[in-house]
Amino acid sequence: xxxxxxxxxxxxxxxxxxxxxxxxxxxxxxxxxxxxxxxxxxxxxxxxxxxxxxxxxxxxxxxxxxxxxxxxxxxxxxxxx
Amino acid sequence: xxxxxxxxxxxxxxxxxxxxxxxxxxxxxxxxxxxxxxxxxxxxxxxxxxxxxxxxxxxxxxxxxxxxxxxxxxxxxxxxxxxxxxxxxxxxxxxxxxxxxxxxxxxxxxxxxxxxxxxxxxxxxxxxxxxxxxxxxxxxxxxxxxxxxxxxxxxxxxxxxxxxxxxxxxxxxxxxxxxxxxxxxxxxxxx
Numbered sequence: 366x367x368x369x370x371x372x373x374x375x376x377x378x379x380x381x382x383x384x385x386x387x388x389x390x391x392x393x394x395x396x397x398x399x400x401x402x403x404x405x406x407x408x409x410x411x412x413x414x415x416x417x418x419x420x421x422x423x424x425x426x427x428x429x430x431x432x433x434x435x436x437x438x439x440x441x442x443x444x445x446x
Numbered sequence: 447x448x449x450x451x452x453x454x455x456x457x458x459x460x461x462x463x464x465x466x467x468x469x470x471x472x473x474x475x476x477x478x479x480x481x482x483x484x485x486x487x488x489x490x491x492x493x494x495x496x497x498x499x500x501x502x503x504x505x506x507x508x509x510x511x512x513x514x515x516x517x518x519x520x521x522x523x524x525x526x527x528x529x530x531x532x533x534x535x536x537x538x539x540x541x542x543x544x545x546x547x548x549x550x551x552x553x554x555x556x557x558x559x560x561x562x563x564x565x566x567x568x569x570x571x572x573x574x575x576x577x578x579x580x581x582x583x584x585x586x587x588x589x590x591x592x593x594x595x596x597x598x599x600x601x602x603x604x605x606x607x608x609x610x611x612x613x614x615x616x617x618x619x620x621x622x623x624x625x626x627x628x629x630x631x632x633x634x635x636x637x
Contacts, residue, residue, distance in 0.1 A: 376543075376546065376547025376548060377543060377547055377548050377549045378543040378547040378548075378549075379547065381542075381543075381549075381616075381620075382616060385612070385615060385616040385619050385620075386612045386616065388615075389590065389597045389611065389612055389615055390597060390608070390612065408552065409548075409549040409552050409553055410549075412552070412553040412554070412555055412556075413549075413553045413623075415555075415556060415559075416553060416554075416556050416623050416626075417619060417623075418559070419556055419559040419562065419563075420591075420619060420622060420623065420626075421591060422559055422563065423562075423563055423568070423569070423572055424591035424592050425591070425592075425594070426563060426569075427467075427569060427572060427573075427592060428463065428467060428503065428507065428569055428573070
């Protein structure tokens with residue numbers, strides 16, 4: 366096993382990966398606990414977690430649902446043959 | 447102009463955008479255009495189904511997603527992706543961490559998500575970042591996050607293992623984060 370996964374305390378490297386995998390599978394109880402304890406004390410991983418959740422929200426809204434350009438443009442004419 | 451003509455016109459205006467989104471997923475212009483065509487026809491055949499509660503674009507995009515899933519399922523051979531370990535991708539992620547596993551640089555604070563997502567240009571930058579992803583990484587990421595397929599289903603469709611899928615999705619997210627940092631959040635912080 367790689368050294369960074371064996372320590373008692375998880376590293377940022379492990380927690381970054383767990384944050385991502387947690388979006389795609391159910392983490393084990395141990396993984397979840399390690400991740401949560403780390404997030405309580407680590408600003409870097411907490412920010413990363415926030416970035417990932419913004420990315421997911423953005424993708425669910427993608428493309429943005431602003432009104433199509435013609436809705437408020439009565440005068441525009443786009444003749445099609 | 448009758449309502450159906452207006453709808454027709456609105457859909458035509460939207461078409462190039464929809465083809466771009468479909469191409470992010472399908473990566474084949476002809477197939478992407480077919481999927482969009484199918485979606486537009488579906489809307490025009492049953493215009494009464496669009497009740498105006500969401501925007502037309504959201505409505506059409508919802509239908510397009512189903513058409514894209516159909517298309518992906520129909521062409522399973524083309525979708526098999528090469529999951530050979532790409533060392534440079536792993537190196538790029540390794541470079542973000544020190545030997546002791548800590549991040550080299552503090553990730554940027556991206557601020558209030560709602561405020562970010564209200565800005566129209568954000569989605570343009572996101573689209574550019576998605577286009578920059580390697581094709582296979584983009585495809586799996588779009589399946590997971592845009593089409594909202596479960597990982598198991600993605601693995602079945604692409605004939606890859608779940609751990610391959612997790613690695614590819616992690617890489618996609620790391621790349622997108624970097625691209626958004628550079629092209630959106632970083633610039634804004636500097637001003």
